[in-house]
Amino acid sequence: MGRGRAPCCAKVGLNRGSWTPQEDMRLIAYIQKHGHANWRALPKQAGLLRCGKSCRLRWINYLRPDLKRGNFTADEEETIIKLHGLLGNKWSKIAACLPGRTDNEIKNVWNTHLKKKVAQREQKKAGATKNDAEASGDAGTPLTSSSASSSTTTNNSSGGSDAGQQCGTSKKPDMVDISAFEPEHIDISDMLVDAPTGAFPAPQPMPPSPCSSSSLTTCIGGMEEEMLDLPVIDIEPEIWSIIDGDSADVPDVSGASHGDATVPRTANAASVSEAEEANDWWLENLEKELGLRGPTGETQAQSDLLDQMGFAGPLGNTEGDPVSTYFETGPTNC
DNA sequence: AAGCCTTTCAACCGCCAACGT
DNA sequence: GACGTTGGCGGTTGAAAGGCT
Incomplete structure (x- = not known):
């Protein structure tokens, strides 16, 4: 047990409480692209004002693509x-x-x-x-x-x-x-094998970076890079230092510098396609709910997402935020 | 309609084990 | 082997929603 553990979010002015759709999107986008090899570093690299623990929890309990939602049978x-x-x-x-x-x-x-x-x-x-x-x-x-x-x-x-x-x-x-x-x-x-595989793919430890597949990445296109790279959130640099307990530079989060290194390697070649399927399916639903698919086309979609991400002004038009709507509808459609 | 009570569930906290140096 | 770091787990909390009076 380490003693030098940095204090959690409460002490360093990070966000707490409920996650906003913007934070969700940011987390999803980051993990889809880079995986979550290091939860502690993740929020910093993704530009989230959350502690790694909070990010992990949010992902595990709520955002993971292989989650079944709705009442228990x-x-x-x-x-x-x-x-x-x-x-x-x-x-x-x-x-x-x-x-x-x-x-x-x-x-x-x-x-x-x-x-x-x-x-x-x-x-x-x-x-x-x-x-x-x-x-x-x-x-x-x-x-x-x-x-x-x-x-x-x-x-x-x-x-x-x-x-x-x-x-x-x-x-x-x-x-x-x-x-x-x-x-x-x-x-x-039996329970281990009995997973409902039909509409719901067997859960993967963590899908390999699905960016190669279409979906979100395609729709967001190059914007995603910006989304992850740009200091969109007005974060005081000192905060990261406080979090880290040092003054290390914020690492370059552009894909080239560390992309593969942070992608989990849990998936073997055989499961990659399964995982990609799972992700495609999930992302499809997400995109639909977010309005990233449909008649308006990608340009509109990107613009919408930018709005949601806070790139272009306040979230005036959330109409029940998209992420929430997505989860209300439920990804599993079961 | 308003206030109170109960239920639900997302999120937080603290601890521990595993791992790396 | 000692120490530090990180991820993960289980318990608990508190806000929101729903139901009841």
């Missing part, structure tokens, strides 16, 4: 309940089994809906099986002892650190075998 809820029984509050691991869902989302759903649901179910079950319990040999380990209460109690001391393991291949000792509770066994491995 009954199946998903059941899956969460089951996995929570196995894993406890290991939201990230649970999320790994639910393509398109984030740990934050799952955590929220659990705390708002599922916890109660499980509690109610358990109550019913307790009432119904009260008499049976004594007779049955395995004398049922109560589900709620882990699932319903573990979220309120503090961490199950994380211990296991089953890093690399996904979807509860290791059952924690204090976790209850929920299969005894549920009518049917659940094959966790």
